[in-house]
Amino acid sequence: MESNFKPIKSYNLNKDTLLKMYFIMTKIRDFENAITDVYSRGLMNGLAHLYIGEEAIASGVCSNLTSQDYAVSTHRGHGHLIAQGADLKKMMAEVLGRKTGYCKGKGGSMHIMDISKGILGANGIVGAGIPMATGAAYSAKYRGTDQVVVSFFGDGASNQGTFHESINMAAAWKLPVVYVCENNFFGISVDIRKVTGNPNIADRAFGYGIPGVAVDGNDVLEVYRVTHTAFVRARKGEGPTLIECKTYRQKGHHAGDPGTAYRLEEEKKAWMKRDPIKTFKERLIKEEIINKKEIENLEKESRKLIEEAVQFAENSSFPEPEEAYQDLFYEKEGVKER
Amino acid sequence: MTKKITYAQAICEAIDEEMARDKNVLILGEDVGVLGGNFKTAMGLQEKYGDLRVKDTPISENSFLGMSLGMALTGLRPIVEIMFSDFLLLAADQLLNQIAKIRYMSGGQVKVPLTVRTTIGAGRSSAAQHSQSLHAIMCHIPGLKVVIPSSAAEAKGLLKTAIREDNPVVFIEHKMEYNQLYEIPEGEYTIPLGKANVLREGSDITVIATSNLALKAVKAADELAKEGIEIEVIDPRTLIPLDRDTLIASVKKTGKVLIADEGYERCNIAAEIVMDLMPDIFYDLDNPPERLCLPNFPLPFSPALEFPLIPDQQKLYKKIKKIFEG
Numbered sequence: 001m002e003s004n005f006k007p008i009k010s011y012n013l014n015k016d017t018l019l020k021m022y023f024i025m026t027k028i029r030d031f032e033n034a035i036t037d038v039y040s041r042g043l044m045n046g047l048a049h050l051y052i053g054e055e056a057i058a059s060g061v062c063s064n065l066t067s068q069d070y071a072v073s074t075h076r077g078h079g080h081l082i083a084q085g086a087d088l089k090k091m092m093a094e095v096l097g098r099k100t101g102y103c104k105g106k107g108g109s110m111h112i113m114d115i116s117k118g119i120l121g122a123n124g125i126v127g128a129g130i131p132m133a134t135g136a137a138y139s140a141k142y143r144g145t146d147q148v149v150v151s152f153f154g155d156g157a158s159n160q161g162t163f164h165e166s167i168n169m170a171a172a173w174k175l176p177v178v179y180v181c182e183n184n185f186f187g188i189s190v191d192i193r194k195v196t197g198n199p200n201i202a203d204r205a206f207g208y209g210i211p212g213v214a215v216d217g218n219d220v221l222e223v224y225r226v227t228h229t230a231f232v233r234a235r236k237g238e239g240p241t242l243i244e245c246k247t248y249r250q251k252g253h254h255a256g257d258p259g260t261a262y263r264l265e266e267e268k269k270a271w272m273k274r275d276p277i278k279t280f281k282e283r284l285i286k287e288e289i290i291n292k293k294e295i296e297n298l299e300k301e302s303r304k305l306i307e308e309a310v311q312f313a314e315n316s317s318f319p320e321p322e323e324a325y326q327d328l329f330y331e332k333e334g335v336k337e338r
Numbered sequence: 339m340t341k342k343i344t345y346a347q348a349i350c351e352a353i354d355e356e357m358a359r360d361k362n363v364l365i366l367g368e369d370v371g372v373l374g375g376n377f378k379t380a381m382g383l384q385e386k387y388g389d390l391r392v393k394d395t396p397i398s399e400n401s402f403l404g405m406s407l408g409m410a411l412t413g414l415r416p417i418v419e420i421m422f423s424d425f426l427l428l429a430a431d432q433l434l435n436q437i438a439k440i441r442y443m444s445g446g447q448v449k450v451p452l453t454v455r456t457t458i459g460a461g462r463s464s465a466a467q468h469s470q471s472l473h474a475i476m477c478h479i480p481g482l483k484v485v486i487p488s489s490a491a492e493a494k495g496l497l498k499t500a501i502r503e504d505n506p507v508v509f510i511e512h513k514m515e516y517n518q519l520y521e522i523p524e525g526e527y528t529i530p531l532g533k534a535n536v537l538r539e540g541s542d543i544t545v546i547a548t549s550n551l552a553l554k555a556v557k558a559a560d561e562l563a564k565e566g567i568e569i570e571v572i573d574p575r576t577l578i579p580l581d582r583d584t585l586i587a588s589v590k591k592t593g594k595v596l597i598a599d600e601g602y603e604r605c606n607i608a609a610e611i612v613m614d615l616m617p618d619i620f621y622d623l624d625n626p627p628e629r630l631c632l633p634n635f636p637l638p639f640s641p642a643l644e645f646p647l648i649p650d651q652q653k654l655y656k657k658i659k660k661i662f663e664g
Contacts, residue, residue: 070412103445111443120411121444125435131401132436135408135416142364142390142414149408165401172396327446328481330504 004216005279008287011221015289019298021063021220022284025055025277026302028079031088032251034306035078035095035109039255043096043314048109051079053218053250056276057182058083060223061150064231070118070140070149072133075110076182077122080152086114088309098316105319106327118147126187127153127160130179134166137177141237148234149177150227156187158201167242171208174239178230181242182217184249189262202244210240217245218276250275339524346516348490349379349455352497353417355526357387360415363501366393366402367419367455376421377457377516399425403454404432407440410452410506417501420456423472423510437506438481449504453497457513458549459600460648466636469644471549471600474607476508477577483531484577486510488552490520495529496575503531512550512600534581536588540568543594543658546585546611547571551598551630551649558654567662577607585611586618593624596658600649603631630657 008018032050039048051058054076062083065071073080081091086102094101095109102112113121120136123129133151140147157163158181170177181201185192193199205212211233215226223245230241248271252259284290343351357363364387365380371394374381384392395402399420406416420426426433433454441448458471476484485500485507487493493511500507538556540563547555552573559569570588574580589595595615597608608629630649638644 070408072408101445103443103447106445107443113440113444113447115411115444115447120408121440123436125431128404128431128436131404131432132408132411134401135405135410136412137408138405139409139412139414142409143412161398162401162404165396165398166405168396169398169401169405327442329483330441330446330449332504 005219005283006221008221008283008289011225013221013224017063018284018289021059021224022280022295023298023302024059024062024083025220025280026299027088027305028055028058028082029277030302030306031078031082031091031309034092034310035255038096038310044255045097046108048095048255049076049253050251050255051076053271053275054182054184054247055079056220056280057180057217057223057245057247060220061180061227063224064228065148065150067117069147070120070133070136072120072129072136072149072151073122074129074152074154074157075122075124075126076154077112078109081112081114081119081122084119085117086112086119088305089312092309092313093316096313096316097318098313099319099323100312100316104323104327127157127162129153130157130162130166133177134170134175137170137175138173140176141173146235147176148231151177151179153179153181154187155181155183155185155192155201158204159196167208167210167240170240171210174237176234176237177240178227178234179240179242180227181244182247183244184247186249186253186262188253191262200244202242205242208242210242212242212244214244214246217247218274218279220276220280340521341524342519342521343490344516345490345493345518345520346378348494348520348522349497349511350381350383352494352501353380354383354386356498356501357383357391362413363415363417364391364393364409365417365419366395366406368395368397368421370394370419375419377513379419379516399428400432403429404436406452407432407437407450410450411448415451415501417453417455420454422468423456423458424467424470426456426472433476433482434479438479441505442481450506451504452506453500453503453509454506455509455511457511459512459514460632460637460644461514463639463641463644464637465639469637471632473508473510473577474601474605477607477610481506482578483507484510485531485575486548486577487575488550488573490515490518491522492529492535492573492575494522495527496531499528499531502528510549515550529575531576532579532581533575534584535573535575536570536584537573538569538571540570540592542568542592543596543661544570544572544585544588544592545596545598545654545658546574547598548574548577548607549600551600551654554651555598555654558651558658561655562658567658569658580611580614582615582618586615589615589619590622593622594661595619595623596628596630596661598630598649598654600632602634603629604634606631625661628657628661630654
């Protein structure tokens with residue numbers, strides 16, 4: 001995909017909004033780099049799927065939302081959570097399996113949730129969050145609020161049954177949900193273009209009778225613009241939109257996977273040139289929206305926040321073994337389940 | 339005061355009363371709206387509460403069950419009807435990986451007030467994919483409560499409690515009961531989860547029987563009483579949580595136990611109940627524990643083949659008789 005950026009000024013966004021978008025992206029990148037670091041230092045167990053290269057999507061989408069809205073994430077979820085305002089310290093502590101983490105060490109990277117901010121959870125099963133998001137949208141309609149829901153998922157999930165079943169219901173009932181497919185081309189090692197008749201996921205919207213839009217997922221402003229239209233439509237009760245953000249997973253499937261066995265070197269190079277953070281920064285400076293000094297301060301602030309998060313996590317204690325036996329059922333006082 | 343209604347009407351009354359009581363209660367599933375439920379368990383509800391609260395869904399079990407989780411996390415109290423427990427397998431991911439686990443995975447951040455109603459039971463010549471009793475699978479996965487009522491009165495009181503419960507409940511209805519008439523109490527009542535019901539007292543053997551086998555066990559007991567064998571029949575009502583105390587006390591008294599359940603024999607809930615009770619009953623047993631379940635074969639279509647497999651009053655009678663004849 002060619003770089004073909006429109007002038008920032010044409011988007012009519014104020015400086016504050018633009019900087020917030022950039023700041024979200026740097027926080028995500030720094031967080032993910034920190035994960036790579038804690039992983040290589042042997043501090044992290046299990047899996048963490050990195051969002052590096054896809055930051056523009058979470059930032060562009062969630063800049064349309066408030067904490068009254070709902071976001072449903074995926075196994076590659078850190079970016080969505082950060083963009084929706086999750087606490088970095090609690091996130092990192094969860095990734096390191098500590099008691100102070102979002103899930104008290106019970107979920108790990110793949111199950112971080114912050115119900116207080118409408119983040120209904122990352123998910124370890126590909127495509128499994130799509131029905132949940134659709135149900136939250138039904139709930140918003142039922143309760144008569146103007147809340148909207150974003151359902152994030154990848155190209156892999158677009159071939160799960162839940163994609164079809166859920167979008168069909170949302171379309172039938174005009175539910176306030178925006179389906180955001182992050183098409184990074186790979187499900188672990190399998191190239192979507194090799195296992196899908198028409199790899200343009202947005203085309204499927206036609207079959208459901210809803211709008212479908214493909215967008216450059218590495219251009220935060222395009223992502224913002226396209227999803228903005230979709231959320232306005234959703235809030236007006238006009239139903240769902242399917243948005244396909246074409247992007248690229250710069251790293252392997254998860255921290256520790258080199259991800260080299262299955263990519264085309266040329267393609268990777270092209271996408272690396274179009275890194276969403278690098279290109280947005282260049283545009284911000286070139287169009288004199290921000291000077292170099294200001295942007296460096298933002299970057300410094302971002303790194304500091306992440307360093308503090310890592311420190312907080314490392315200094316936190318692990319849960320006690322008996323905590324493994326807690327939190328299965330909600331228990332009213334005095335009622336004990338076996 | 340009692341009144342005579344069918345099991346299906348009792349279910350419908352429970353849903354109706356809970357919907358009237360709490361505006362956040364809604365029901366969704368295949369054919370629950372215009373038709374009033376494939377088994378007539380939602381008759382008139384859509385007319386009364388409207389299309390948004392009584393929602394006909396497309397045939398997408400995994401996703402509409404998954405949607406109910408999104409509803410439960412955002413302030414609603416959904417009831418989902420899955421027409422046959424056989425169809426729950428289509429929704430296995432949402433039920434067993436998502437709904438059952440989300441509270442635990444999130445470190446207890448959320449409550450999941452959600453009731454999944456489904457049906458079990460053979461005997462309608464519905465063959466191998468519409469006749470299974472798969473509740474043992476739901477019991478295997480931590481995080482679900484599993485309720486399995488016997489009569490209509492039990493079904494109504496337990497369903498009302500299930501709907502008010504702040505944890506996910508799988509509610510197991512027996513499809514051969516829907517058209518049966520029962521005496522049920524007038525007015526509103528609930529039955530707590532985790533309390534077994536001693537349907538008949540007896541001193542010679544404890545029969546723990548699930549769903550409508552509990553009622554069949556009472557009939558078998560009346561027959562056997564004429565031959566001098568006094569059976570204690572217990573309906574556990576809920577499998578998760580299980581009322582161990584009531585079951586243990588009974589087996590300690592009788593020294594014998596038979597568990598009857600319509601699920602397949604292999605990995606049946608009977609095996610779990612026996613192992614669960616064993617540390618407390620081992621030295622009180624006169625006989626090895628026994629079970630009466632469905633043989634390990636798919637349900638065949640022809641009644642000539644189907645009925646010989648299904649546990650019933652006659653098979654209970656024979657099984658118990660054999661225990662006493664040695």
